[in-house]
Amino acid sequence: MKALLVNGSPHKSGCTHTALSLVGEGLAEGGVGADEFWIGAKPIAGCIGCYRCAELGHCVFEHDTVEEFLSIAGSYDAFVFGTSVFFSGIAGSMKCFMDRVFFSNRGRVDFALKPAGVVASARRAGTTATLEQIEKHLQHQQMIQVNSRYWPMVHGNTPEEVMQDAEGVQVMRVLGRNMAWLTKSIDTAASAGVSKPTMDEERASTNFIR
Numbered sequence: 001m002k003a004l005l006v007n008g009s010p011h012k013s014g015c016t017h018t019a020l021s022l023v024g025e026g027l028a029e030g031g032v033g034a035d036e037f038w039i040g041a042k043p044i045a046g047c048i049g050c051y052r053c054a055e056l057g058h059c060v061f062e063h064d065t066v067e068e069f070l071s072i073a074g075s076y077d078a079f080v081f082g083t084s085v086f087f088s089g090i091a092g093s094m095k096c097f098m099d100r101v102f103f104s105n106r107g108r109v110d111f112a113l114k115p116a117g118v119v120a121s122a123r124r125a126g127t128t129a130t131l132e133q134i135e136k137h138l139q140h141q142q143m144i145q146v147n148s149r150y151w152p153m154v155h156g157n158t159p160e161e162v163m164q165d166a167e168g169v170q171v172m173r174v175l176g177r178n179m180a181w182l183t184k185s186i187d188t189a190a191s192a193g194v195s196k197p198t199m200d201e202e203r204a205s206t207n208f209i210r
Helices: 015-029 052-056 065-073 092-104 127-140 166-191
Strands: 002-007 033-038 078-086 115-122 153-155
Touching (some): 002 065, 015 033, 015 153, 015 166, 065 092, 078 127, 078 166, 092 127, 115 127, 115 166, 127 153, 153 166
Parallel strands (some): 002 078, 078 115, 115 153
């Protein structure tokens, strides 16, 4: 079993990477492996609401890290999405990445009921608003959010400072251990014949205009 840790910071080996690595340590303690996926530092186009993905089966912007992620995501059992905080919110490139991954997926990757966690890294503030932004994507895909013993955030301006955030470091490791337990529990349930809820009910979509 393996989790995919998504690094949404433009800095490949910065504070977000450090936080995700700590989650990876917790996963390893629980017997679940992990890979890290860096979304990169190049600009990522945001969703333009063209709905071409419904026709094409993929995003109209084909050749970037979004499609690279979707091409491998199906082989993973759990996910952690991490981002640095920019101006008290999610990093711009990560917002574009998340929007397009979850809107253009169109059933290519079955994210439903897979464990997922979120991580925010900030120098000082904006973490809770950022976490809430990421969580909306997981809820849209019916993912099971894994929690820790406190909000999953770390503070620091450098990886070295992050490691001085004793509570944040602990929260990351607990998140990893909790995710490992839930991931293996889901696998055990499937082996015991416990079926997932049916997903064949047609989606209702209501516009609040009379």
